[in-house]
Amino acid sequence: MTDRLSFDEFVKELENARKPKGSIKHPFSVAWANGELTREQLGMWAIQHFYYIDAIPPQFAALYSRMPDMEGRLMLLDNLIGEDMPDAPGKSHPQLLLNFAA
Template sequence: MAKLDEKAFYDALEDARKPRGSGKHPFTQMWAEGKLSREQLGQWAIQHYYYISVIPPQFAVLYARMTDPVGRHLLMENLVGEEMPHAPEKSHPNLLLKFARACGVSEETVLAAEADGEILSGTRAMRSWIWELASIRPLHEACAGIMVALEGQLPTLYPLYIAALEKMGFTEDELEFFHIHVENDTEHAAVGLQLCHRFAETEEAQRLAIEAVRGSSSMRYTMLSEIQAKLVLSQAA
């Protein structure tokens, strides 16, 4: 393909996450239809915590690699939003722990999940992939694979989760993890698009950035498939 102009590149990046977007996954559909129990949601939280608990240091590594001062400023805003140094209890990992407790899963159980052999291979792969993007891959691939592919899905995915959880009786405070991502990640995805455009200076770089979006979306879809197999299909059998 020829090098795309800015708008066409943005469109291509966003289109790349659609075929394997998490919103289309059967597990998401079950969640949206209220077919998951609190126990199952708590088990999802264990897997998801392992995946996202290291997002702040991953963003810090990406920030340290960022050569562009504008890019560093944009990434710092993301990092502070994840870590919440002025209110540590509001960090995204801690908000997810709060949701897990609301599902009946203790913080100790969540934190001990790896040592207890509870972490699925797809969840491990997802976390490792983000480390690879943040620390090794070129910046245009890193920003595409993390911010566009993953954060970019949440503003449309999490409202489905929230609506179902409210019907189950979860409070707004217990759902803060989901609300904060709906509020913040539209901006984070837009930042990712800007950074991709700044660093993908060639046709090949654009192609690899688009492929990073496709790869991240596919890996998260696979992670959900493993979670569904453990929590839903195995119980049905």
Template sequence: MLNKQDFFDALEAARKPRHGGGHPFSRMWAQGALSREQLGRYAVQHYYYIAPIPQQFAALYARLPDLDARQHLLENLLGEEMPDTPEKRHPDLLINFAEACGLTRDDVVNADLRDEILPTTRAMRAWIWELSTIRHLAESAAGIMVALEGQLPTLYPAYVKAMRKMGFSEEDMEFFHVHIEGDEEHAHIGLELTDRYATTEALQERSIAAVRASASLRWSMLDGIQAALVVPKAA
């Protein structure tokens, strides 16, 4: 088995080749090359991906055997749902961003009913359900917390910088701010939990593979969004 630090290094290395910040769509966003309409349509896809995260985290919470792990995930879950200030739920903050881009709440919430959700977005959401419900806990922690939450503190600042130049207010961008502030800690705890539950060499290998899979699926989701929103359609 890898020692703890080497395992951490391997998990983080598995994320790097498909880190969302390197995707052409992300680079265009960071360069200010996307319109408000394109960003709003991105938000439609991202909303479909993240809308069930509270339920997914609840399913994972029920599987965790350790009190401290459950307490952390409960904090994460409450951060998503915001029971004291429900208007600050993360999915609702994303709707606020979409509205700042010129879309309506209906455009976002009911996109699935209009068959506007891309197959790659559906695959991303389905993978999180798989990690939350049936994969080994080491894979769950690695695939969700290390691979995905671990990207956002280094991904979203470039988005925010570009959007400020476009005239978005800090309130418009609150969805991005809360993830910059919170997900660095989530990723660190994800490493610790992955190490705790990956008790064999085989589980370490499966955890590393889960990071690669999550990063690749997220990259594919961005591929789909770029193809739909940026690449001109043939006449």
């Protein structure tokens, strides 16, 4: 069994794991940054991205219920609220993508 990481160690490991996976140099990202995508291409991206982010709130909620670390739970809860935007109907990330794709 491995030792449990401290919160700071966990965040550092998470950031290090993500670094090589960035999409900033992907041709689609470059074309977007250069204003070279059509409205149809952006709309299709939004539709595809919707299916990715629509599943995030339930996943975060399940993870939240299993996290033993209070600081980590609060960080995740803040992110979950930002995804669903309960105080601002129509402003959840999935809804914003649907509006963008329309």
